[in-house]
Amino acid sequence: MLALLFLISYLCVVHTCRTGTLQECHDAPFVPGHNLAGEGFDVVTLQHKGAYVLDFQTYLTPTNTCTICENPLQGNQLQKLPLSVLDWRSFSNCKQELTSAILNTATSVAESATSVIENDWSMGLEIADLGNMNVGGSHSNAVEFAMSQSREDKSAFTSHQLSCAHYSYRVPCRPPQSSEFLKHVQSLPAEFTNETQPLYRRLVETYGTHYIEQVRLGGRLTRLTSIRSCLATVNGHSASKAKDCINTGLSIGLGYVDPSFTTSNCKSLLQNEDSQTQSQLSYLNHVTEVLGGNKWLGEVSLQKNDSVEFRSWLQTLKEIPDILSYTLVPLHELVADPTVRRNVKDIVRQYLRDNAVPKEQPSQQCTGKPNLSPECCPLSPMKGRLRVTIKNAWLPGSGLDPIGPPDPYVKMWLELGQDQRHFHQTHYIENNANPKWDIDYDLGRVEAQYELVFQVWDKDVKYDDHVGTCRTWLTEGLTRGSCNLSKKDRFTYSYTLTCDPQLMGYQCSRYKASQREN
Incomplete structure (x- = not known):
């Protein structure tokens, strides 16, 4: 019909x-x-x-x-x-x-x-x-x-x-x-x-x-x-x-x-x-x-x-x-x-x-940039750039070393299940129960759904002793954090997660509209 x-x-x-x-x-x-x-x-x-x-x-x-x-x-x-x-x-x-x-x-x-x-x-x-x-x-x-x-x-x-x-x-x-x-x-x-x-x-x-x-x-x-x-x-x-x-x-x-x-x-x-x-x-x-x-x-x-x-x-x-x-x-x-x-x-x-x-100008091109389309759009969520600062610790309760104050250092990595990435380790500070590292690490582009893990260790002659572990899930922006390693011991850190364009929030998992002024 x-x-x-x-x-x-x-x-x-x-x-x-x-x-x-x-x-x-x-x-x-x-x-x-x-x-x-x-x-x-x-x-x-x-x-x-x-x-x-x-x-x-x-x-x-x-x-x-x-x-x-x-x-x-x-x-x-x-x-x-x-x-x-x-x-x-x-x-x-x-x-x-x-x-x-x-x-x-x-x-x-x-x-x-x-x-x-x-x-x-x-x-x-x-x-x-x-x-x-x-x-x-x-x-x-x-x-x-x-x-x-x-x-x-x-x-x-x-x-x-x-x-x-x-x-x-x-x-x-x-x-x-x-x-x-x-x-x-x-x-x-x-x-x-x-x-x-x-x-x-x-x-x-x-x-x-x-x-x-x-x-x-x-x-x-x-x-x-x-x-x-x-x-x-x-x-x-x-x-x-x-x-x-x-x-x-x-x-x-x-x-x-x-x-x-x-x-x-x-x-x-x-x-x-x-x-x-x-x-x-x-x-x-x-x-x-x-x-x-x-x-x-x-x-x-x-x-x-x-x-x-x-x-x-x-x-x-x-x-x-x-x-x-x-x-x-x-x-x-x-x-x-x-x-x-x-x-x-x-x-x-x-x-x-x-x-x-006014006629609109051609939009910006992002040829060859990771996780970005030619139109500068994210190809997948949960991607961003991560910078981490390992700051300091208070270890008054660390009695792992009977000889004297601990010789602490920190291990850091990203972890998801059995997968560990971006491993870094600080130098140790000799005989110091209040160590200050203030070391910045640029981890570059990361999968933001991974958990950030810190472990504080006490260096020893034969076997290093594990003081405690900190874990935190990533969220957009600057985060200053601390965690208890034991009843008395404490560790502080900070990180900045910069999400890929038009991503935001927890694990860079949320979409952010690209609004412009009139």
């Missing part, structure tokens, strides 16, 4: 349009989406504003006729065109597969979001000096999501899309303007001062920065997923793997493939649980955007066929399309008065500058 919806990947329909009588013009409904290009458009948020710049309600010519067309996507129903609509076409361009991409930064998300603009929207605005800034889409929903996720942790993103296009049209080179927009422009003062700028800003707030010249209409499902790069890495997952597994999961949910198609690795990834550091964080978060059709939210199961609402949504796109792609013209091009036109251009340029965001 679903396959029939996509039987024709691209079919352009031969249109039958003619001049309609006055009665036919009154009776015929408008073509679907007839007025979507009439709204002002904000290139910063990538939103059409809801306030009409162009007149898309007038359809009668001075001779009381109009253009009516058969819409083959709606049973060849006769539908009328506004005078502002030219070259209207209906067709079916639906693809059965999802398109997906990895977007490494919020800048990449902005570039992806603005890819639906099919011309250079900045032409005529003279903002070439903003080339190192994100302007178009800089405050779109997708980019705001990406920026918020990047502030919380080091993140990469995947985009999965499916679209169906059904209609297209364009507007005249000099399109008729809506009466409200004309009134608003005519009310603007010629002077452009600090006092009058708020009036011009209100124009941008109401109508945006551009108007739409050409459109393709239909529906699109977009799922933008953020990946906590390092949390995913420490759990054995990559952005590429996440992209492929989400693609498989969506294909299952939308009814394209059988649930058996998924792999155990993908099942593990899509469970979205941190099994390595027990951080209680999800490494996958997503937002879904649905354009066109009924009020479907676009959420589907990634484990089972969940396509009923999706199929229903597809069927409604021919009746309730939204804008898929478009070309834009700066708003000031509509203004007839040259002085006001220049002022509108200036306020739009100022608005674009105020909302420009």
